[in-house]
Amino acid sequence: MQDLYREHILDHYENPRYHGTLAQPDFTHEESNPLCGDRIRIDVKLCHKDGRDVIANAAFTGEGCIISQAATSMLLEDVVNKPVDEVEQTDPQHVLDLLGVPLSAARVKCALLGLKVLKTGIKRWKLSRQ
Amino acid sequence: MMGNEFMLDIARIRADFPILNQSVNGKPLVFLDSAASSQKPLPVLQAMEEVYRYAYANVHRGVYRLSELATERYDQARAKIARFIGAPEPECIVFTRNATEALNLLAYAYARHFLKPGDELLITELEHHANFVPWQVLARERDIVLKFIPITAEGVLSLDALEALLTERTRLVSFAHVSNVLGTITDPAPIIQRAHQVGARVIVDASQSVPHMPVNVMEMDCDFLVFSGHKMLGPTGIGVLYGKRDLLEAMPPFLTGGDMISMVDFDGPQWNDVPLKFEAGTPAFVEAIGLGAAVDYLSALGMPAVRQHEQAMTAYALERLSEVNGVRIIGPTDSRIRGGVVTFTLDRVHPHDLATLLDAEGVAIRAGHHCAQPLHIRLGLNATARASFYIYNEPADVDALVEALYKAKLALRR
Numbered sequence: 001m002q003d004l005y006r007e008h009i010l011d012h013y014e015n016p017r018y019h020g021t022l023a024q025p026d027f028t029h030e031e032s033n034p035l036c037g038d039r040i041r042i043d044v045k046l047c048h049k050d051g052r053d054v055i056a057n058a059a060f061t062g063e064g065c066i067i068s069q070a071a072t073s074m075l076l077e078d079v080v081n082k083p084v085d086e087v088e089q090t091d092p093q094h095v096l097d098l099l100g101v102p103l104s105a106a107r108v109k110c111a112l113l114g115l116k117v118l119k120t121g122i123k124r125w126k127l128s129r130q
Numbered sequence: 131m132m133g134n135e136f137m138l139d140i141a142r143i144r145a146d147f148p149i150l151n152q153s154v155n156g157k158p159l160v161f162l163d164s165a166a167s168s169q170k171p172l173p174v175l176q177a178m179e180e181v182y183r184y185a186y187a188n189v190h191r192g193v194y195r196l197s198e199l200a201t202e203r204y205d206q207a208r209a210k211i212a213r214f215i216g217a218p219e220p221e222c223i224v225f226t227r228n229a230t231e232a233l234n235l236l237a238y239a240y241a242r243h244f245l246k247p248g249d250e251l252l253i254t255e256l257e258h259h260a261n262f263v264p265w266q267v268l269a270r271e272r273d274i275v276l277k278f279i280p281i282t283a284e285g286v287l288s289l290d291a292l293e294a295l296l297t298e299r300t301r302l303v304s305f306a307h308v309s310n311v312l313g314t315i316t317d318p319a320p321i322i323q324r325a326h327q328v329g330a331r332v333i334v335d336a337s338q339s340v341p342h343m344p345v346n347v348m349e350m351d352c353d354f355l356v357f358s359g360h361k362m363l364g365p366t367g368i369g370v371l372y373g374k375r376d377l378l379e380a381m382p383p384f385l386t387g388g389d390m391i392s393m394v395d396f397d398g399p400q401w402n403d404v405p406l407k408f409e410a411g412t413p414a415f416v417e418a419i420g421l422g423a424a425v426d427y428l429s430a431l432g433m434p435a436v437r438q439h440e441q442a443m444t445a446y447a448l449e450r451l452s453e454v455n456g457v458r459i460i461g462p463t464d465s466r467i468r469g470g471v472v473t474f475t476l477d478r479v480h481p482h483d484l485a486t487l488l489d490a491e492g493v494a495i496r497a498g499h500h501c502a503q504p505l506h507i508r509l510g511l512n513a514t515a516r517a518s519f520y521i522y523n524e525p526a527d528v529d530a531l532v533e534a535l536y537k538a539k540l541a542l543r544r
């Protein structure tokens with residue numbers, strides 16, 4: 001029974017990294033999963049480094065199941081200091097690998113909500129600059 | 131129906147449901163999601179297989195023997211279902227795909243036709259989306275005023291509020307006989323009487339009552355009543371709309387095409403008689419025959435016994451769940467006014483995590499908003515967990531649920 005809720009997942013749930021909001025984010029995006037009501041909002045602060053837009057800081061708030069919240073915490077830990085273009089290409093499998101536990105199809109949606117919010121946020125930010 | 135005795139011979143019933151006799155994740159399956167859809171007993175599967183093997187041909191078309199056989203059985207199924215809900219004649223029974231389609235049929239063929247801008251339509255805060263969205267769409271499209279009967283803190287409909295909401299402009303009232311979330315059993319008769327006094331018509335969403343308790347449309351005097359076959363031992367793809375005959379006759383068709391006309395020439399069609407007027411195209415007649423077999427199965431058990439068994443299960447579940455620290459029951463805690471649906475939350479545990487952990491123990495429950503998001507908004511909850519019972523559940527299933535809950539709490543350190 002403990003399989004899915006391994007120590008590191010519970011730890012990210014109970015002590016989420018990059019949790020909260022940012023004072024002056026470059027963009028903010030929020031989405032919810034209509035099926036279970038999981039909701040995640042992510043703020044992102046960017047900087048310019050070596051000619052590329054890089055995620056300088058990020059923060060999330062939300063509510064929902066352990067999987068959606070822990071996966072977002074792990075995701076933000078992973079993407080800070082990475083170029084936006086690279087993050088936009090993140091393979092969903094990468095998030096599942098970060099979680100490192102087998103998920104049923106229904107729960108994969110929970111795990112990928114944070115990534116969806118982040119990617120949509122990036123897309124919108126890019127559109128707004130054009 | 132007073133005591134909390136378990137009325138059914140569960141061992142015998144379970145022998146008719148081979149699907150229940152399996153393991154999930156190495157644990158015996160404990161199926162507690164019949165409110166979403168029930169399992170099917172062998173007699174239902176056999177009735178359908180028999181049609182496909184020996185009596186299959188399109189209905190209402192052929193003059194040859196096979197088509198006549200299929201048509202005969204289709205008509206018999208309609209008559210069985212009419213008897214089952216106390217309808218005066220089989221012609222009052224329209225087959226649809228499910229309750230959702232039956233409600234849409236009413237929204238299109240009844241409400242869009244007979245309601246005018248400014249008319250009022252009354253539903254309740256506890257409705258399933260199937261009895262919510264079609265009316266929201268209609269209200270927006272036709273400037274019809276949609277109002278909601280509120281629920282009390284106990285999770286029952288407020289009849290006092292009903293008095294204030296009913297006006298001479300109220301044309302239609304539609305409500306769930308039994309809530310699929312709160313389990314609340316609403317006594318339909320007083321609401322129907324009051325609605326009729328102001329000249330409104332009444333639809334009863336009986337999706338969660340017809341499968342689980344005696345229902346008699348003549349006694350409650352509803353104008354329309356809808357339910358789905360798949361929640362009452364029948365197959366998917368078949369549902370029922372009951373309507374008073376004069377109303378069905380006054381309504382225009384919903385879908386058009388074959389079977390629903392009596393004659394077509396180049397000037398136009400003439401509609402077939404009810405109920406065929408509402409059954410355009412080849413109907414799901416094998417499924418209807420399957421539903422007829424399901425009705426036979428339930429009738430043999432006796433609906434009062436089915437209800438009593440579920441009431442006893444509900445009482446037992448309410449009692450056992452309230453022992454678990456952190457469990458909060460959503461909806462009435464009196465099993466006499468609660469159908470076999472027990473919805474709850476566990477403190478600091480998201481229902482989805484809970485459902486996943488219970489699944490690992492072989493216990494199948496539902497988690498989410500159960501297609502009743504407005505109700506969840508009203509309750510201030512994102513999601514809930516729901517265990518629901520049927521004729522094949524026994525107290526040991528509740529014990530397994532409670533044991534799995536304790537394990538989940540342990541795994542999540544709650």
Ligand SMILES: Cc1ncc(COP(=O)(O)O)c(C=O)c1O
Pocket residue numbers: 165166228229230231258260261306308309310335337338358501
């Ligand atoms: C109260 C209620 N109404 C309507 C429905 C819709 O049933 P169906 O999806 O079979 O159309 C359900 C099913 O969950 C229900 O519980």
